[in-house]
Amino acid sequence: MTRPAPRVGSHRKKRAKRRLPMRYLLPSVLLVALLAMLMLRGYVHSEVLADHRVQPPAPTTQVPANVLEGGPVIDARSATEPAKTLRIPDHKIVLTFDDGPDPVWTPRVLDAMKKYDAHGVFFVTGTMASRHPGLVQRMVDEGHEIGLHTFNHPDLSYQSPKRIDWELSQNQLVLAGAAGIRTSLFRPPYSSFSAAMDNKSWPVTQYIGSRGYLTVVNNTDSEDWKRPGVRAIIERATPEGGQGAIILMHDSGGDRSQTVAALDTFLPAMEQRGYEFTHLTAALGASSAHTPATGFALLKGKAFVSAVGVSERITDVLVVGLAVIGVLVMARFGLMLLLSFLHARRVRGKGFSWGPPLARPVSVLVPAYNERECIAATVRSLVASDYPIEIIVIDDGSTDGTADIVRALRLPNVRVVRQHNAGKPAALNNGIAHARYDIVVMMDGDTVFEPSTVRELVQPFADSRVGAVAGNAKVGNRDSLIGAWQHIEYVMGFNLDRRMYDLLGCMPTIPGAVGAFRREALDRVGGMSDDTLAEDTDVTMALHRDGWRVVYAENARAWTEAPESVQQLWSQRYRWSYGTMQAIWKHRRAVIERGPSGRFGRVGLPFVSLFMVVAPLLAPLIDVFLLYGLVFGPTGKTVAAWFGVLVVQAVCAAYAFRLDRERMVHLISLPLQQILYRQLMYVVLLQSWITALTGGRLRWQKLRRTGVVGTPGAQRTGRAAAGRDRRPVA
CATH class of the missing domain: 3.90.550.10 (Spore Coat Polysaccharide Biosynthesis Protein SpsA; Chain A)
Structure with missing residues (x-):
């Protein structure tokens, strides 16, 4: 029995039927793109991913004595040698700023530092750096060092190794996209002095060291986050007896007007007393903490930061609209x-x-x-x-x-x-x-x-x-x-x-x-x-x-x-x-x-x-x-x-x-x-x-x-x- 030849028209109808959902394709793509941008915005603004728990003080029995009594820079990178600490030489100050960059306060801090030709270290979070990559690039261009302060600012003693790796890698991804660099400096959120290391935070420091990072805490806390007044910030930030110091300040996380005002007094006053404001590796006589990001890591970072920028701008417009x-x-x-x-x-x-x-x-x-x-x-x-x-x-x-x-x-x-x-x-x-x-x-x-x-x-x-x-x-x-x-x-x-x-x-x-x-x-x-x-x-x-x-x-x-x-x-x-x-x-x-x-x-x-x-x-x-x-x-x-x-x-x-x-x-x-x-x-x-x-x-x-x-x-x-x-x- 001869099968009749298929009609061309019937095939066209079948093809047309298969194409029918295409009318929904572009609207659906736009809606999905909008959802993706909002998800990305939520990712970098997220309160869901953030973990605000802070570990209470714990015993210090597992922490080496040389760490508890040592300097504010902890080097636990060697797998064969015990951890060591480093101190800042006398008459050198390493100003460090945490939690930025902030679009309001970071530029003012940078302006003050530039005015007095001072350099320091900015420990940035991935969430803030991805939203303000231009400020990260400015930090690098003006001779400052960048350190990691995690992506979402959690207390790492509560986190698994997998989450710690994610915090570090995402933070590095943003630095690659914002300034084309990687860094070997790290400061744990909620950290203070090396003497405050305990049985909960020390394993984290060891793990961070095994990933190739120097852990940088501080030995002089300005307590500017308490907003105690300009005079109090200066007094608490001033080292004693000409000693070198890593001073903790903040360029984000709230109103930092007192910090900016304190810098305008503190920087020239300490320079007149013979202090040099420098970044960490220069103070230690070491090679730069920065290495260029290359290859796929650089491209991935650029793509991520660009995507965040697009999502920020578009969603801001949509929110206003x-x-x-x-x-x-x-x-x-x-x-x-x-x-x-x-x-x-x-x-x-x-x-x-x-x-x-x-x-x-x-x-x-x-x-x-x-x-x-x-x-x-x-x-x-x-x-x-x-x-x-x-x-x-x-x-x-x-x-x-x-x-x-x-x-x-x-x-x-x-x-x-x-x-x-x-x-x-x-x-x-x-x-x-x-x-x-x-x-x-x-x-x-x-x-x-x-x-x-x-x-x-x-x-x-x-x-x-x-x-x-x-x-x-x-x-x-x-x-x-x-x-x-x-x-x-x-x-x-x-x-x-x-x-x-x-x-x-x-x-x-x-x-x-x-x-x-x-x-x-x-x-x-x-x-x-x-x-x-x-x-x-x-x-x-x-x-x-x-x-x-x-x-x-x-x-x-x-x-x-x-x-x-x-x-x-x-x-x-x-x-x-x-x-x-x-x-x-x-x-x-x-x-x-x-x-x-x-x-x-x-x-x-x-x-x-x-x-x-x-x-x-x-x-x-x-x-x-x-x-x-x-x-x-x-x-x-x-x-x-x-x-x-x-x-x-x-x-x-x-x-x-x-x-x-x-x-x-x-x-x-x-x-x-x-x-x-x-x-x-x-x-x-x-x-x-x-x-x-x-x-x-x-x-x-x-x-x-x-x-x-x-x-x-x-x-x-x-x-x-x-x-x-x-x-x-x-």
Whole structure:
């Protein structure tokens, strides 16, 4: 039996399916890169890795007597000879500074040392040196020696040999990246005099020596970390009787202003007494403690320090950006609540009216492309309207018999207009051309109206200044998790926004699911444009610029079928996001224009740009920084801040649900929505940005419909209600 040759098209489809996840690749890579930068930042700022335990004094029975009675430099490098100690010759001072480099105090210490041509040793931590590599390089350039002070500053007597090796190697890695050197000098954190060596610290010193390091403690402690005053620091730092000394000071770890002030007095005073300030190896007559870092060690160090620098700069910018966006978003929430409250008082208050009640007929346009699952319920809901209407179904080249289904219904005042597939804007313009009346209602082919929807929707046209009216689009299939999330988004994110925009006079979008237009207004702006993929946003902005009022009718409810899969939701929101960007760009000149166009451009466009295009792009940072805080701290403050944002959102959502008379039970899924939905919207919006910046083109995408939303009852929604409601309405 001969096997038929495989079709080329089928292979292409298979390959296309395999490529489908690529749309998520760049957004995912950026998010992973951000997480990696935050993890690196947490690594060098970490309170998790740090160990602040300090060993209490222990017996000294295991420490050699020559160490306890010897000098401040301990050489335990030989495996065959006992450890020895070294002292600093008379009239020589080795100033040592611990815990830096600090971006504030280290430069001032270096300035003081340079002023008096003094040299010393800086025992740096890896965490600080990796964040301020330029200061390490300056130390080397100005003739100072560098010593290791571990990476995270733990008491090594508590640490395992593996952790000690890690502390040393990471510290050396940073030195290689910052200044291209390695060093043989080491000072243990929390160390003091050699006489303070005990049975806990001595094994560490031996191990450090076996790794090739000189352990440097001190024999003169300025105790500047206590901030006892400049005079006290000088007195405690001054050696007795012309003896040489290793003096302990600090250039980091807090306010070091007293240390800097003390140096300005101490350095010239001791030089006048014949002391020389030098680094350690020069004082001991030994070769330099520095050796060049080469090969892979140098490259790895440079890469690490560069990565830390990039992560510091980018995350600093992101932190500032998140703070700014956070303040703006909180201000927006407050404004939404206030203006929504005022809007509700206005439209529900006694005496409010748009003018004499309208009763003249209107035209309802239903653009439809392959809507066989939904179109019957849509048209029947319109026929049940309590307002005089004509219904025009524009079949945009459907291939599933949509037009035949409408005709087979044989319902009164329903016309079908056929056209070749040309897209939704062309279908709407064709419907406008066939409409008999001066007010045109537009809806989607998967949407159903309540009997009062059209009447509520057209009443604002009693005001001759009104050019368009936005209705209240609601999710009908909210019985799934994705549907419930979109239900929250529609009630809170869309309808609460519309109340705010209504009072501000800058409504950005008449929803395609339920909106009405004055025909004169449409004619003046050229009808529905196909310049963007968001023709509803485009025409709304055009109406604002032409001087028309665009208002919101909260009681004009329409029930639409929201996407039921992530793939379908992605396709819809991708088109919305990209189309909104196109509309903003198309109407950008409104910002500099005068009159109604300028008012919209300087109020409406910034609002839309900031809160629909920019802020959602940064929204995942809320969850990223939550993860950062949970891992690296401060955990309590991070969790409190995250829940604070959630509480504010929950308050706004609850108020929005109350205004829309919705059941609060759906808000149970709000926390999960905020975590997962944000990431999806981030991917969608970032992909839209990429498409816009690369000049890509995005075609119209038909969403798969199931027809689960039927003619609504009082509050009956979901599949069960839809199954009962998809009956002809008497």
